[in-house]
Amino acid sequence: MTLLEFSRGPMLHFALIVFVLGVLWRLVAVSLLGWRKSKTKWRNSTADAVKGGAIATGNRSWPHPEFLDRTAFGEAVGYGYHIGLFAVLLLYAPHVVFWKNLFGVNVPFWPTLPSGLMSVISIVTIFVMFIATVRRYMHKPLRRISNFDDWFTLFILYVLMLSGVMLVFGLGGRYEWVLATHIISFNALLIWFPFGKLMHAFYIFPSRFITGYKHEKKGASS
């Protein structure tokens, strides 16, 4: 069995199993923990609270005007590489083919972007990721709250992104090895996903919504 066969075969299967098991484990566990009993009288209706939750989800995903000078750069960098990652993940034709094959879905219309444009987006994304990494290290409070989880996740992402760009430009040796490295790093990301901060992908919007919901219910502004 070659490295590429291993990466597309048993390792990918194992990674999927770990990913599904781990993510559901954490999501179900957190969902069933329940809310702390509120000692405050509810002041607004449930409909208003849902609206408040939606507003908070939007508000907290955008820099607060009062702190714009201090947070804009960090937010721009964060959004920059997240958007880049999602674009590469969902709009690059070979990746779309991969998703369709992996999940056995046949979506009739799934737009893709030209490889040339995707190459530019990928390189810019890696550059912005590098800025984010340097900032994480240089920014003292940020560095203090960073641990192995953050650095390891970044490491896997770098391997994933760099091997992808190397594939497109035919760099780094034999195509099948670089492709195997690319798929193995993706598998590693799937395996690591449920056990680290990558779970924020599932938690981030529900947690913002629930915070806004509860604030609104209590009568506080979102």
Place this chain on the structure above:
Amino acid sequence: MSKKRTDERPTIGQVLDENGVGRRRFLKYCAGITALMAMPPGATTAFAQQLRAAKRPTVIYMPFQECTGCLESLTRSFAPSLESLIFDTVSLDYNHTLQAAAGHAAEEARYEAMEAAHGEYILIVDGSIPTKINGAYGTSAGHTFVDQLYEAAEGAAAIVAVGVCAAYGGVGAAYPNPTGAVGVADLITDKPVINVPGCPPIPEVMTGTLVSFLATGVPELDIHGRPKAFFGNTIHDRCYRRRFYDRGLFAEAFDDEGAKNGWCLYKLGCRGPTTYNACATIKWNGGTSWPIEAGHGCIGCSEPNFWDQGGFYEPVTSKLFRDTGQVAAAGAAGVALGVASAVAANSRRKKLAAEDQETSS
């Protein structure tokens, strides 16, 4: 005796002269070969001189577990070419498909040739070698293919494994490999083995490999034992449809507009990105066309285990596993673990709250 026989053999130049191959045509052929091998233009003259001076080689061609497609490819070019003449210049002393002799007479001829050119002949192997049940799945003239290979390899200067079966086992070695088929290099480790895989291999690659061996010795090989000169690039790198891949234009079906416009066949399972071969540059049938130009994706026939790389119509990144409910079971287990974790956490929280209440009261 073998020394005398070697000295008596004519040079390749003499054989070509006898066949009326002119200097210009020969140099043109050498220029083509050296260009394919990425040698500098200045090397053509030296290459031609070395090739002309090389003694007409003795070749023993051993077919094992094969379909004769490789031999068809080598011998049935659509028109007589210099490649076929070059092939004719070798002293093909044994090939039981082509030779007139049969039975014991044919085997005698092989033994004679092997003895006369011991240590100097080129052994060409076609087909995989079955190894299970002591090699009993493949026998000829009362001997297993395994024994015949070891016997013929012993006195060979080099071995050329023609076709993907001889190189890596090919279709014979495809899952579940009932005969235990293997390639030549799996058995012979003390002789140079040059793999010229393909199903079948390109005739020009075959003759190019032979002449480069005669002129300069064993060529530079890649990790799968293939001459880098011919197998140094992927089909994808040299494909004329690559520009459509780069622009994100793909055929989605063999009869859609994309296919009619000649767009990239990646989504239809083309294995060009992971296949190293010279089809895109040398093409087939005297440079007429090649599979991708004919509208079908590459099936990766020059790669090891190409039969077991998933369906021919699935992309190169397609999954190579069959999920029989494991992922669903993992999902169910995840939910169960989540419920158990939440119950445990809640009961612990209640217990701590009760302890707090007791302490405060």
